[in-house]
Structure formats: structure tokens, C-alpha cells
Amino acid sequence: MQTPQVVVVGSANADLVLDIDHRPAPGETIIGSDVVTTPGGKGANQAVAAGKMGGSVAFVGCVGDDDHGALLRDSLASAGVDLTQLRTVEAPTGTATIMVTPDGENSIIVSPGANRHVTPAVLEEARSSWATAPVVVLQLEIPLESVELVATQAAGRVVLNAAPAAPLPARVLAAADPLVVNESEAAFLLQDAGGESRPGQPPGGQNGERDDAARTAQALLGLGPRSVVLTLGSAGAVVAEAQEDDGGADVAHVPAVRVEAVDTTGAGDSFVGALAVELAAGAGLAQAVGLATRVAAVAVTRRGAQTSFPTLEEVGRLDAEAGR
Template identity: 55%
Template sequence: MLTEGHDLVVVGSANADLVIGVRRRPAAGETVLGSDLATYPGGKGGNQAVAAARLGARTALLARVGDDAHGRLLLDTQRAAGVDTRPVLVGGAPTGVALITVDPSGDNSIVVSPGANARLTSADIEAAAPLLAAARVVSLQLEIPLETVAAAVRAVGPDTRVVLNPSPPAPLPPDVLAACDPLVVNEHEARSLLDGDPAEAGDDPAAWAAALLGRGSRSVVITLGPAGALAADRRGQTRVPGVPVEAVDTTGAGDAFTGALAWRLGTGDDLATAVRYAVRVGAAAVTRPGAQQSYPTAAEVAALPD
């Protein structure tokens, strides 16, 4: 297994997104006609890896895909972005697929078949332990089994920083939560992790961040869409405003944000500085359609207005 140090190792999902445009989403038992099928590379892990690599990070992806056309598409896309795909495991199940219908307003309905993502195991993580221990940052999501995420947390080196986006949200074991530096959540994910407790999950992102810190996370970042983000650690909180852009498509923008944030933390940025950069990356990503194909280069981020 690889042992050289990477700026960022992303451990997570890689999906093929199968997208059909519809005039309206079907009701139960109903058939509607749609547009031609479009296939795009996706998955939160794959998205984060592409976003970071396109910015210039030395990035590796640890994931599992099927030995099929969708798996080959995902691997080719990662390599084209500059991601080290040697850790990607092939086989065991078909590549994960997201079936997406999108109506004219942009609202969508999504059904995910995890496929090979669900077969990324703790044993796979243990085999890759030298890779994780040598990384500056390891970034995780919850589109792979939670026990696999926990194994990755245990495998990181003493100087490796862990970034976790708990999406889709699920209760986190104490040792996983304690490793998060930061825990990256949007409003929905924050409320879910706080169990809807009115005392903690009101309408104040600052209160959400304080509550999540109180539950054990080392630091917290709450993404706020066009309004920017909130960064919080034991020393205090910093509100980072959004960047004014003309949004075209928000698909995958959160993954672009997290990939950029993880990379900048690995370069030595403090949390607030890394969040400011990540907000700019997320803003650039929404100005173009799609997920991975919308992710900016470092030069494109620098060209955004202040």
C-alpha cells in the first residue's frame, strides 16, 4: 500500500449520477416522460477529491467502485483532475449509482444505490493505514459505512487532521466526534446531530456550533449557503460572509467547500482563514452547472470579487 504523504486523502463514496429532467416528478404509480439520460461522476468522496486536486492539492482517493463502465468513468475523471487513484479498490459490487430526476424549478428527487460504496470495509481501511497515517489531512463523509469511517479515524497518524462532513446525517460515536477538526455541517445536518433539541437546535448557527463543540468536536464549521459560513473552536467563533455571485447550480457546492477547506487546513491555514478560502471556492462552483465539472482552479478562485 502507498505510504507517501499526500496533502489530502479523501476516504468516501464515488457514484455515477444518472440524471433525467422531467416536467414534474411522478406521483406514486405514475409514469412521466423525461429528457435524455445524462451520466455524471459524483459521490461526496469523489467530489471532494476532484475539488481539492483541481485547486492544486496532492490528493488521493480511497474508495471502492465496481468493475464496470461507471467505475471506469469515475476513475478516468479522478485521474483527469490530478487525483491519485491508486488506493481506489475495484470490484465486490456494481459501482454506486444515484438516480436523479430534476424538474424545471431545479427541485430534485434522488434514490441512491450504494453498490460498491457499501463494500468499503474496515479491513480495507486497515490495509491502507500507512496511507492515512502519512496524510496531512483525511476527509470523510457518511456515504460509506459508519464503521468504516470509525476505522479511518483510528488509522490516522498523530499529526493527521480529520475533517468530517456527516452527510447523510447519522449519530456519531464519541471517538469519531472527538476526532473532528472540524466537523463540517449545513443547517439540516446540524439540526439532525443535535436531535432537534429546541434548546440547542433553534435558529442560531452560533448556538448550533457551541452545542456541537460541547458534544466533543474539536472544531465546527457550519455552512450557510449564500450567507457564507461560521467557524468555531475553543477560542471563539468567526462569521465569514458569502461571496456575491450569480448562482446557476448549487449541486456539489458543499463538497467543493469541504475539499478546499480540508486542503487549506493541511497547508497550515488557521480555521477562519481556511473557511474564507473555502467560501470562495463554493461560490465559484455555483456559477456553473453540475458538480465536479463546475469546480474551479486556484486561478479562477483568485479572480472572484472580494
């Protein structure tokens, strides 16, 4: 395999998926479907998505010596991901219990398991894989000190998906190019920094919502990242890039492709994986986000996480249908 252009450092989970009619209220018991086990975890998802896009990708993480670990290894390998630095440790592979409602939305509970073993010591041993990679991708399902080590010492471009939401040191935010968050994660970071979270939908219709999202993206830039991608689900994404010459920002809205969502599990990860591959290929941020939104659009029309991610050819068919 050629030298990886994208290295994903992060989590690998077995997704335990069940369909439910509605989210249970406190104290309520409901009946769900039979559990379906599929490969997942934010880090592994992003690596698989990048691999399916034709990228040269490596994954750094930990799984257990169990059936779930074997499932993840097989899924990553089938996407062409380099697994040289995927370790098997004395802990169960991480799991995520995912409840999917009829509208395709999900609620997720993660049990980290082996992901807790992605420690700074382990990452030091794997330094040769991530330290000089052109693009390094991080999320927050591994120990924060490990994220900080890689974010601050990687020589390449750092794509930081700040999910699940957690407080981040200033020097981690400063390394992000871009910081990728959804609306709830953006609100958390802004509130943690003592700023305005801009919750809820503003008045003024679609244009008002876009203006509000643009202001939120600019507020996130004020936390220190070099660029920001704020994902908006079916409304697309907002891209904000700091301008060094005048201290301002370039902000653009990238629309989403309209599709009928079946399952949103892993859609954000497919977005991040595709984004990383495009950036490694030299695309500008807005162009890379354009591809990423189309990848996520295909993913939400299918069940599961990694099993839903499209190839570049499949995205091309979506473009042809849309007349692009």
C-alpha cells in the first residue's frame, strides 16, 4: 500500500442497532426490534468512508480480541484501510447501542471498552504513522489527552470532529483546520467558552437560519480554529475560514442534496471521511464540503453506519441524477 495520505486516529465500536417506535420517556419500557450488529465507531467509520472514496487511508486505534473486533477489522480491511497500527488489547471492543426512530433519527449510548486504551503511550509507539501524514483526522471517543497529543504534534492538516461534545483546550482548537461540528456541538463549545450558544431556530425563514448559522460559525472561529465546518443536516453546511490579512472571515453556505432519510447513523462520519480525502487531494475547503454533503446524502438513504457509506462511483450517480 502507498504511504497513507489520511490517517484517522480514533474509536472503533460494534454498533448494536434496534428500531423503536419512539424514544422512551423516563421510567417507560418499550418494545424494540431484534438487535442488528454492524461495524461502527466514529474513528473507524471515518476511515471506512475515506477508504470507500478511494483515499489512501490508515487507521490508528484499539479493539478487543473478540468477535466484535474481528468484525471491525474485516470492515476496515474491505475498504482498503491500512491496519498496521490497529492494536488488539485486553479489553472488550467498544460498543454503541443505537436506537433508530421511524424518521431515521437516532439516539446513541457508547461503551468505550478498548477505545480507552488509545492512550498517549500507544500513540507515541504509532507516531511514525500520524506525525507526518498530510491529513490527520480526530474525534472525541478516545481519551482527550490522546487527542491533544496528536492535534498539537501532527505536522499535517488536522481535521477535528469535536464529537461527542466535550471541553477542548485552546491549543487543540488552534490546531483544527477545520473544526467540524454539528449545531448541538457548536452550542456546547460556545457555552463552554462563555459565549452565546444561539439555540433553537431563529425567525426569518431559511435565510434567517443561514444567517444565524453563519454567525455561529464565525463565533466558533473566535475560539481559535483555523477554519470551521458547521453541519446543518438537511440544510447542508456552513464553511468559515479565517483571513490572516485583515482578521476577518470568509463564510459560505453549502446546500445539501434532498433525499428521503432512512437512517442517519454514521452520516456525519461519512461526511468527515470524504472531507478528509478531498483535502488530502488538494481541494479547497468549500469544494471538499460539497463532496462531503453528497456522500452523507447517499449514506442516510441506507441502513447502518459503515454499511451505508458510498463509493465515489455511487456519488457520481447521485450527481448525474441531480444534473450536476
